[in-house]
Amino acid sequence: MIHVNSINVWLLFFPFVVLCMRRCEPTVKPGFPRSVNKSNPGVQRAVMVAVYEFNNRSNDSFLFKLLELEDAKVQVVTGLKYILEARLGRTVCRKREPYDLKNCAFQTETPLQQILNCHFEVWTVVWRNFNKVIVLLCV
Ligand SMILES: *[C@@H]1O[C@H](CO)[C@@H](O)[C@H](O)[C@H]1NC(C)=O
Ligand SMILES: *[C@@H]1O[C@H](CO)[C@@H](O)[C@H](O)[C@H]1NC(C)=O
Numbered sequence: 466m467i468h469v470n471s472i473n474v475w476l477l478f479f480p481f482v483v484l485c486m487r488r489c490e491p492t493v494k495p496g497f498p499r500s501v502n503k504s505n506p507g508v509q510r511a512v513m514v515a516v517y518e519f520n521n522r523s524n525d526s527f528l529f530k531l532l533e534l535e536d537a538k539v540q541v542v543t544g545l546k547y548i549l550e551a552r553l554g555r556t557v558c559r560k561r562e563p564y565d566l567k568n569c570a571f572q573t574e575t576p577l578q579q580i581l582n583c584h585f586e587v588w589t590v591v592w593r594n595f596n597k598v599i600v601l602l603c604v
């Protein structure tokens with residue numbers, strides 16, 4: 466019977482862990498969420514994915530779009546998890562018509578004007594072209 470204690474297991478895997486950390490995500494260390502520049506392309510893509518998902522799930526007749534990205538964090542978890550705090554506003558563009566969100570103005574009249582505070586968590590694995598919104602909370 467082979468007895469392997471935890472230190473031996475660690476020594477066995479340590480080189481692979483270090484290799485992956487350096488090759489997979491050179492700029493971000495694994496572990497806790499860290500603040501990331503809001504204009505980072507990965508953040509921008511995560512915001513787009515989250516807003517798209519929000520509009521897909523909502524039953525509103527109008528589309529919402531980003532009003533302000535208040536905070537962005539990133540955490541390494543087999544890929545990257547973006548943790549976003551954002552404000553979305555209701556636009557004048559209706560869901561059923563073709564649209565380009567960029568050109569959709571925000572509603573300005575009181576009954577239709579609405580701003581939501583959202584918490585999004587978007588998991589992306591870039592090398593597998595995988596994006597998933599794992600948390601979407603808007604109030
Ligand atoms: C974020 O990135 C932009 C563009 O790369 C840069 O102009 C800006 O100074 C950065 N902001 C912070 C807080 O690092
Ligand atoms: C959300 O997307 C699914 C799949 O693409 C689609 O079938 C569904 O109608 C969409 N729902 C809304 C409310 O847009």
Ligand SMILES: *[C@@H]1O[C@H](CO)[C@@H](O)[C@H](O)[C@H]1NC(C)=O
Nearest residue numbers: 519520521522523524525603
């Ligand atoms: C949207 O409508 C469907 C069907 O009427 C309902 O099951 C769902 O909970 C609604 N979603 C929201 C976010 O209100």
